[in-house]
Amino acid sequence: MNKPNIIPKIDIVNDLSTHTPAIPAIGVYTNVPVQTIIEIAVDHQLWHMVQSAQNFYEDEIMTSELMISDLKMFVQYPLSSILAPQMVSAKKESELLAVSQSFTMASEKGKVLQAIETQLWAWKKRGSFVQEAIMVADELFTNAIYNAPHVSFAENGPGVARTHENGNTLSLMPARLFLGADSSRIIIGSEDSYGTLNPCHLLKRLKACYTEGTNVAMNWSVGGAGLGTYMIFRSALAYYAGIEQGKRTVVACSFAQGARRSENVRNIHFSIDRDT
Amino acid sequence: MDGQIVQTKTDAGVLRIDLFNLIDETVPLPEIPNDLSRVLVNFNRVTFINSKGIMNWIRWLKTVQTKNSKMVIELVDLSMAYLRALEMIPDVLPGSAVVSSMFYYFFCEKCGEEDSLLESNAKAATVPVKVCAKCGGTMELEMSPEVYKTIARQAP
Ligand SMILES: [Zn+2]
Numbered sequence: 001m002n003k004p005n006i007i008p009k010i011d012i013v014n015d016l017s018t019h020t021p022a023i024p025a026i027g028v029y030t031n032v033p034v035q036t037i038i039e040i041a042v043d044h045q046l047w048h049m050v051q052s053a054q055n056f057y058e059d060e061i062m063t064s065e066l067m068i069s070d071l072k073m074f075v076q077y078p079l080s081s082i083l084a085p086q087m088v089s090a091k092k093e094s095e096l097l098a099v100s101q102s103f104t105m106a107s108e109k110g111k112v113l114q115a116i117e118t119q120l121w122a123w124k125k126r127g128s129f130v131q132e133a134i135m136v137a138d139e140l141f142t143n144a145i146y147n148a149p150h151v152s153f154a155e156n157g158p159g160v161a162r163t164h165e166n167g168n169t170l171s172l173m174p175a176r177l178f179l180g181a182d183s184s185r186i187i188i189g190s191e192d193s194y195g196t197l198n199p200c201h202l203l204k205r206l207k208a209c210y211t212e213g214t215n216v217a218m219n220w221s222v223g224g225a226g227l228g229t230y231m232i233f234r235s236a237l238a239y240y241a242g243i244e245q246g247k248r249t250v251v252a253c254s255f256a257q258g259a260r261r262s263e264n265v266r267n268i269h270f271s272i273d274r275d276t
Numbered sequence: 277m278d279g280q281i282v283q284t285k286t287d288a289g290v291l292r293i294d295l296f297n298l299i300d301e302t303v304p305l306p307e308i309p310n311d312l313s314r315v316l317v318n319f320n321r322v323t324f325i326n327s328k329g330i331m332n333w334i335r336w337l338k339t340v341q342t343k344n345s346k347m348v349i350e351l352v353d354l355s356m357a358y359l360r361a362l363e364m365i366p367d368v369l370p371g372s373a374v375v376s377s378m379f380y381y382f383f384c385e386k387c388g389e390e391d392s393l394l395e396s397n398a399k400a401a402t403v404p405v406k407v408c409a410k411c412g413g414t415m416e417l418e419m420s421p422e423v424y425k426t427i428a429r430q431a432p
Contacts, residue, residue, distance in 0.1 A: 110277075126383055127390050128418045131324065131356060138300070138326045162301035162328050214365045227365070228327035234364050 007065045012040055012049070021045035024068045024271070026061060028052050034266045035210040042207045047199055047270035055256070056185065059085055060238060060267050067242055067271040074242040074271070075250045078189055079180035082240060082254055096187075099179040106145050106167025113137055116179050116188070123181070129255070132235050133188055136253055137177055139228035140190035143251070144175035148192040153245055181257070185237070189252030197241060197249040199270040202229060238267035245274045277323075279303030289313035296321045299329035299357075305336040310344050320353035320394075325361045334367050341372065353394060354378035354427065359419045362426070375430045382415035384408040391415060397431040 008025040010016060012032065019025055026048040027040060037049050048064040050057065062085035067074045073088055074081040080092040099119050101112040116137050120130045147159035149172050160166040173193035180187045205226035208216050214227060233239055236253035243249045280296035281303065289312050295303075299322060308315060325333070340347060351373055354362075359378070362368045369375070380393045380403065389410040395401070403424055406415040 124388070126388070128356060128360075128381060128383065131360065134324065135326060135360075138324075142301075142326070142328070215367050227331065231327055231364055 007068050009061070010046065012037075012046070016040065016044060016046075019044055019046055024048070026050055026064045026068075028061075037266060037268070038203065038207045038210055041268060041270075042200075042203045045200075047203075048268065050267045050269075054267075056237075056254075059083070060269075062086060063240070064269050067240070067269055071242050071244065071271050071273045074240075075191070075244055075248055078191075078240070078242070078250050078252050079178070079187055082187055082238075082252060083180070083182045083185060096180040096182060097178060098181060100176055101178075102174045102176045103141070103144075104172045104174050106162075109138070109141050109145075112141060112177050116177065119179055123186075125186075133186070133255065136188050136232050136235055137179075139232050140188065140251060141177060142228060144177075144190050144192045145172070148175070148194040148196050148249060149173070151196050153196050153198050184257050186255045186257060187252050188255075189240075189250060191248065191250045193248055195244045195247040195249050197243050197251070199241060199243070199272060202241070203268075203270070206230060206233060233266065236266075238269065240269040241271075243270075243272040245272060281306060286316075290316065292316045292318065294318045294321070298322070298324040298326075299333060300324070300326045301328040301332075303329065303332075305332055308340050308343065308347075312344070312347055314348040314350060315340065316350045316352055318352045319355045319358045322355050322357050325357045330361050330365055330368060334365075337370050337373075341370070349373040350432075351375045352377055356381055356392075356418070359423055363420055363423050366426075369426065369430065371430075373430060374432050375427050376432050378424070378427055380404055380406070380424075381418035382406040383418055384411060384413050384415045386413040387411040389415070397427060399428055399431045401428040401431070 010019045010025045010027050012027040012029045025046060027046045028050055030053045040046055041049055050060045050064060063082050066081055066085050077088050077093040079096040080088040083096055084092050099115050101115050103112050113134055117130060117134055120133055145167050146162055150160045175192040178189050206229060209230040232253055237256055238254045240252040277297045279298040279302060282294040283306060284292045286292050291312050375397045377394060377396045380395060382391045387410050389408050391406055393404055403417055403421050408415050
């Protein structure tokens with residue numbers, strides 16, 4: 001793995017004016033409301049935001065550094081990039097991986113979600129967490145089938161309607177959902193072969209959910225992609241998206257083992273490689 | 277598991293809708309006749325609602341209310357999936373609806389035991405305290421108490 005370059009860290013309360021969008025940086029903060037985090041991410045194109053007062057601060061910073069300096073590594077080995085950013089490798093990835101399910105059609109959703117649910121029960125996770133994790137997996141699956149193949153990077157489209165025809169009869173390149181964990185965190189993620197996720201559009205939709213209310217998301221007609229993303233975001237400790245434009249998108253969410261959801265910690269990590 | 281809907285005409289002008297398992301893009305919510313006085317929707321067996329299910333539900337509520345604004349919409353046995361949706365998306369519970377009962381969910385941090393309690397809704401409802409049947413410890417409420425305050429405002 002390449003040694004990450006020194007990535008600037010921006011104290012978003014005091015030093016935001018020193019950030020220029022052209023130079024990728026990591027925003028850091030303590031106790032800043034989630035809505036403010038998203039507003040700053042959108043308004044200042046600061047796509048990595050990590051709260052300092054949390055157990056995973058150092059790992060989260062390293063994950064951001066890795067995503068900024070070597071995105072290919074992240075999209076190839078997302079689990080180790082998040083859970084063990086100091087030792088990312090194929091070997092570590094397979095140690096951390098518990099479930100990997102490929103799919104090309106909406107009709108496979110039951111099978112894919114069942115595999116994840118079975119593993120969560122085997123880990124003896126509490127029922128409320130299993131429900132939440134399956135909701136996240138469902139939204140990631142839906143994005144991979146109805147959004148990723150049908151939107152272009154440039155346009156802020158909602159994907160196609162969630163119909164049987166759109167989900168089962170078009171020939172799609174395979175996507176996959178994965179689940180992994182270490183003793184402190186659980187990761188659920190997806191990978192598609194399209195690379196059409198546009199962080200600007202996604203973050204703007206998230207921002208709108210916070211600033212204008214979730215009812216605006218209903219008006220984005222067919223997809224509901226914004227609402228699904230908001231629900232994922234509200235559930236997870238951190239949200240990661242690595243995009244090789246036109247080639248591949250990896251989205252992942254982390255959850256703290258055993259802990260209750262905290263309304264105060266939401267880290268974001270978005271990186272894009274436009275030259276793939 | 278697929279989503280299922282069972283409709284029962286209980287009294288004159290009253291329709292009961294029992295929802296089962298999931299509310300998502302595969303489950304079309306039923307057409308409601310204009311001449312009903314009350315629609316009762318039971319969430320007891322709903323274990324999963326996704327974003328598309330939430331959108332369908334909110335649109336369905338709007339359609340029903342637009343057709344007949346006098347029709348009472350009564351929600352029964354709100355389950356964890358519904359409560360979680362409400363926690364994130366307030367429009368899941370329209371201000372005009374009545375909630376007659378809901379579950380409380382508990383978790384014991386000490387021993388990992390889970391439990392639930394089905395209670396009828398009352399305007400001055402207080403969150404019940406639950407003692408763990410396994411270890412005797414005080415159990416923690418799974419959902420935010422704010423959700424129950426919202427629901428209490430819509431007691432019958
Ligand atoms: Zn106990």
